[in-house]
Amino acid sequence: MELQALRGTSDILPEDIPRWLSLERTIRRLARLYSYDEIRTPLLEEASLFRRSVGETTDIVQKEMFQFEDRSNQLIVLRPEGTASIVRAYLEHHLDKRIGFAKFFYCGAMFRAERPQAGRFRQFHQFGVEAIGSHSPWIDVEAITLCQAMLSACGLPQSRLWLSSMGCKPDQLRASQKLRERLSLHRSSLCSDCQSRFDKNIFRVLDCKKESCRAIVWKEKTSPFILCAECQAHYDQVRQGLHSAGISFDDTGIFARGLDYYTRTVFEFRAKGLGAQDAVAAGGRYNHLVEELGGPSTGAVGFAAGIERLLMAIPKGTSDSSTVSRHGIYVAVTQPTLIAEGFRLSQQLREKGIAANMDYDSKSLKAQLREADKVQAQYVAILGEAELAQQSITVKDLGQGTQRTIPLDQFIQEMSHAANHEQ
Numbered sequence: 001m002e003l004q005a006l007r008g009t010s011d012i013l014p015e016d017i018p019r020w021l022s023l024e025r026t027i028r029r030l031a032r033l034y035s036y037d038e039i040r041t042p043l044l045e046e047a048s049l050f051r052r053s054v055g056e057t058t059d060i061v062q063k064e065m066f067q068f069e070d071r072s073n074q075l076i077v078l079r080p081e082g083t084a085s086i087v088r089a090y091l092e093h094h095l096d097k098r099i100g101f102a103k104f105f106y107c108g109a110m111f112r113a114e115r116p117q118a119g120r121f122r123q124f125h126q127f128g129v130e131a132i133g134s135h136s137p138w139i140d141v142e143a144i145t146l147c148q149a150m151l152s153a154c155g156l157p158q159s160r161l162w163l164s165s166m167g168c169k170p171d172q173l174r175a176s177q178k179l180r181e182r183l184s185l186h187r188s189s190l191c192s193d194c195q196s197r198f199d200k201n202i203f204r205v206l207d208c209k210k211e212s213c214r215a216i217v218w219k220e221k222t223s224p225f226i227l228c229a230e231c232q233a234h235y236d237q238v239r240q241g242l243h244s245a246g247i248s249f250d251d252t253g254i255f256a257r258g259l260d261y262y263t264r265t266v267f268e269f270r271a272k273g274l275g276a277q278d279a280v281a282a283g284g285r286y287n288h289l290v291e292e293l294g295g296p297s298t299g300a301v302g303f304a305a306g307i308e309r310l311l312m313a314i315p316k317g318t319s320d321s322s323t324v325s326r327h328g329i330y331v332a333v334t335q336p337t338l339i340a341e342g343f344r345l346s347q348q349l350r351e352k353g354i355a356a357n358m359d360y361d362s363k364s365l366k367a368q369l370r371e372a373d374k375v376q377a378q379y380v381a382i383l384g385e386a387e388l389a390q391q392s393i394t395v396k397d398l399g400q401g402t403q404r405t406i407p408l409d410q411f412i413q414e415m416s417h418a419a420n421h422e423q
Contacts, residue, residue: 008114008122010308019311024107026153027127031105033350034146035328035357035375036129039104041085043111047075053084053289054259064112066122078111083261083286083302084293086130091295099374101133101361107307121308128283128304132290135299137234138339138360140265140285141241145347147281147303148247151269155314159269159280161249163242165235166203166257166266167227169288176202179224186216201260231264238265244340245347261286265301271313280313281305327378328355329415332368334384342383345393345411352416373398379418381411 005011012020028038047067066078079085086104089095095102107127114122129146131139144161151159166172179202183190187198190205194213197204205217227235242249249267257266266284283303291297329349333342339360346356357375359368365382372380382394391408395415406414 006122010121010123019314019316020307023154023307023311023314024127027105027107027150030146030150030153031129033353033355034103034129034142035355036103036105036131036146039086039089039106040108041079041082041089041106043079043109044076045079045085045088047077049084049088049293050077050080052292053087053261054081064114066111066113080110080112081259082106082108082110082126082128082304083130083289086302087132087289087293087295087300090132091290091293096133096290096295096298101131103129103131105129125307126304127307128302130300130302132300133298134361135234135287136360137237137265138241138343139299140238140301141245141343142360143283143301143303144238144242144267145245145247147267147269147283147305149350151281151305151310154310156271156280156310157313157315159271161247162268162270163239163249163251164223164266165225165227165231165238165264166262166284167225167231168263171225171227171231172203172263174226175224178226179203179205182224183216189216203257207257234264241340241343244344257282257284261289261292263287267303269305280310327419328357328375329379329381330368330372330375330377331356331358332365332372332380332382333358334365334382336362338383338385338388341388345381345383348412349415352412352419354415354419369396379415381415 031038047065050065065080068076070076086106090102090104105128108125109123110126111123127150129143131143144163148159148161167175180198183198183202183205187195190198190213191208191210194205194208194210205213208214208217239249239251262284264285264287266282268279268282270278271280272278281303282305283301285299285301287299288297290300331342331346331349333339339358339362342358346358349356357372357377359371363371365384369380378397378399380396380398382396384394387393387405387408392405393408393411394403394405395411396403
């Protein structure tokens with residue numbers, strides 16, 4: 001019998017490597033522009049990690065994990081997703097105490113024992129980001145903006161952003177009751193998986209890809225999630241932030257992320273040509289996961305994208321040859337009302353290929369200056385009410401110890417010139 005790769009796995013041959021390397025370079029370049037640091041976690045983890053985080057009733061835990069006992073009878077799994085592993089590493093190495101707010105990106109293999117189909121394998125590869133330590137809706141905006149930038153720079157010709165909010169835990173309890181009431185008369189018409197999900201994890205019904213179930217679930221085309229005032233305000237700020245960043249989205253559809261840890265913002269980027277399961281990237285907020293794994297109560301948001309699926313949707317021959325700025329600029333604002341303007345300036349810097357970072361949690365200027373020094377920014381651009389009134393911005397060169405004031409309308413041009421001169 002001729003030896004073959006196991007079903008659901010594939011070889012990446014030499015002629016395929018250039019596309020993979022180009023995509024990986026693009027991911028790393030953009031992650032660094034947004035000040036996300038690379039992290040790598042083991043392929044092997046304790047099974048309990050995913051049972052506690054992803055959820056006992058999810059398909060991943062019930063059907064898809066590759067698990068086995070090691071020689072000491074410990075139940076081990078090949079990691080099926082990246083978020084839980086990164087949160088585990090964040091806590092194990094006390095990064096919550098050492099650095100507090102942390103921004104990570106990763107790229108690596110994942111494993112799920114699911115039926116192989118278009119772009120979905122038992123061993124597959126993902127890239128993604130996780131921002132841990134903030135409840136600010138601007139982190140949601142940044143993560144979504146970065147996701148779209150990565151997909152576009154990798155050569156995806158067109159994608160559609162679907163946006164929603166699953167609210168907080170009390171919101172989800174009310175939504176689950178409402179959804180069960182809505183679907184109770186149609187339960188017998190749902191597929192066997194959805195009938196099982198009905199009592200265990202009703203939100204997974206929203207994510208079913210079978211046309212018969214989709215026709216029932218989507219019939220009313222209204223979301224079951226009724227948000228509390230705080231969650232609605234968070235969601236409104238996310239949408240306003242995306243509008244200000246020039247990112248269009250569809251928030252009219254019914255969908256939900258099926259993993260138990262999601263709260264508030266959830267999103268998917270969907271592409272054509274991949275069939276019913278057309279999501280190439282997806283993510284959202286998980287404000288309770290760190291605490292549920294033994295850490296402090298803190299907000300977090302992230303996303304992941306399947307590399308094989310993305311390569312299927314990208315025309316061959318597409319590549320990215322942009323270079324990376326080694327230094328960067330920290331945009332510091334003196335009060336919360338200036339965060340939107342700071343974000344706008346950061347985006348303009350990133351579009352010029354200049355690494356930019358900023359605080360979204362209204363820290364003091366002194367704390368922001370310390371943060372800029374910690375992340376080794378070359379410059380700090382300070383924007384306060386006085387500067388805004390004079391249409392100027394103060395720029396400190398942390399390397400040279402100098403400071404100057406620049407007209408606001410010349411800021412991007414001068415920083416671009418300075419970055420090019422340093423390179």
